[in-house]
Amino acid sequence: MRVYGSLFWSLSNLIQTTEPPRVYVSSFWNKPYRTGQNRELFDEEKADLMYDLLEVVPLQCLDKRVTAVMRRALDVQIHAHVVGTMKEKLPSVFGKSKAKKEMLANMDKIFGEVAVKYKLTAADFPKQEDYVAFFEKSQ
Numbered sequence: 001m002r003v004y005g006s007l008f009w010s011l012s013n014l015i016q017t018t019e020p021p022r023v024y025v026s027s028f029w030n031k032p033y034r035t036g037q038n039r040e041l042f043d044e045e046k047a048d049l050m051y052d053l054l055e056v057v058p059l060q061c062l063d064k065r066v067t068a069v070m071r072r073a074l075d076v077q078i079h080a081h082v083v084g085t086m087k088e089k090l091p092s093v094f095g096k097s098k099a100k101k102e103m104l105a106n107m108d109k110i111f112g113e114v115a116v117k118y119k120l121t122a123a124d125f126p127k128q129e130d131y132v133a134f135f136e137k138s139q
Helices: 002-011 039-089 096-105 107-118 128-137
Strands: none
Touching: 039 096, 039 107, 096 107, 096 128, 107 128
């Protein structure tokens, strides 16, 4: 146990989590264990490792994929709301370019309106500078 604690104390500045990762203690070669060499511990640890590799890791990858898809869907939804709000504010005939410039200059107000109207948080929105640059490029 002292070695385990010392190992993670030394690695703590490299690992960016509060919970230390699982360390498996076993012998992973194809030869049989010698007698009296913690055979039960090695067998249990090997079984735990195989379970984690075959069952837990694929589920964690699936969770990450689902989270990424949900984040992308939220980004698309926010973009649609922002574009829709901007389109509502544009005049129908004359002065569109001037109105676009004013909206881009006041993008924080547009984001605020969308956040209130659709119950979103400020953390959900992209950086205003990136968004303004995107709209200026697409004009």
